[in-house]
Amino acid sequence: QLIYNGALTYRANYEAVEYFLDLIYPRIRQQVPEASFTITGSHQRVNLSGLAIDESVRLTGYVEDIRPVVAGSAVCVVPVRQGGGTRLKILEAMALGTPVVSTSKGAEGLDVVDGEHLLLADDPQTFAEFTACLLRDPALRQRLAVNARRLIEEKYDWEPIGRHFVALVEEAARQQERRHA
Numbered sequence: 001q002l003i004y005n006g007a008l009t010y011r012a013n014y015e016a017v018e019y020f021l022d023l024i025y026p027r028i029r030q031q032v033p034e035a036s037f038t039i040t041g042s043h044q045r046v047n048l049s050g051l052a053i054d055e056s057v058r059l060t061g062y063v064e065d066i067r068p069v070v071a072g073s074a075v076c077v078v079p080v081r082q083g084g085g086t087r088l089k090i091l092e093a094m095a096l097g098t099p100v101v102s103t104s105k106g107a108e109g110l111d112v113v114d115g116e117h118l119l120l121a122d123d124p125q126t127f128a129e130f131t132a133c134l135l136r137d138p139a140l141r142q143r144l145a146v147n148a149r150r151l152i153e154e155k156y157d158w159e160p161i162g163r164h165f166v167a168l169v170e171e172a173a174r175q176q177e178r179r180h181a
Helices: 011-031 067-071 088-095 124-136 138-156 158-180
Strands: 002-005 037-040 057-061 075-078 100-102
Touching: 002 011, 002 067, 002 088, 011 037, 011 075, 011 124, 037 067, 075 088, 075 124, 088 100, 088 138, 100 124, 124 138
Parallel strands: 002 037, 002 075, 037 057, 075 100
Antiparallel strands: none
């Protein structure tokens, strides 16, 4: 089970899914014919005719609680090639113990190490190979999931974020005091 957790109403998500279905997913299915792909998030008022959807692809629409859907998937795919913002879909998957294959753009701005926390692939062939490898290798899935969860706990959980924020505020206050002294 592969998952993409993102609303198709957002252009970058639509284009990522279109790219995945056209150029990556068929290669995965050649290697792992039983693979399936779930896309979560709203697709209301989105023209789906441009997407290569077959019987192995499921669109859930909006999901009240995404956690069980992501946690129950073998791999989270993030074939994002444009857009900005926080890469919440990757952080979410990592926190839930679901290994991730992403493009470099999809993981942009995250403090991750390729091969340790997730797998990065920027061309369709490599993306498909890495995803199929993860589907066939439970030990690799487990290693990436454990490392990614540890990274989330150390850097992206509210407690370390709060400590970092407090340290920044205290340093800014010290610098302000020095300027006035």
